[in-house]
Amino acid sequence: MTQLFYIGMRILKTRGHRAAYNIFLDESVGRTDYVNSREISCEMVRDPDPKGYTIVPTTIHPGEEAPFVLSVFTKASVVLEAL
DSSP: OOOOEEEEEEEEEOTTSOOOSSGGGSEEEEEOOOEEESOOOOOOOOOOOTTOOEEEEEESSTTOOOOOOOOOOOSSOOOOOOO
């Protein structure tokens, strides 16, 4: 049986830099609540930013790790990069 974690995500404006180890140090422009589920979703409308945004999938407790899939749907052309 697959273990469920309380999962969520934050969308950070990192001004072209890698997100800080402590995600609370970067400007958060969106987030979800943490839910005990296999999937979450978040619908947002963001203005384009030439330096981009960072999407950070997280669990509520530090150190919990599990594989995940991140899907992004957009009307505009975007470039996704793994960090």
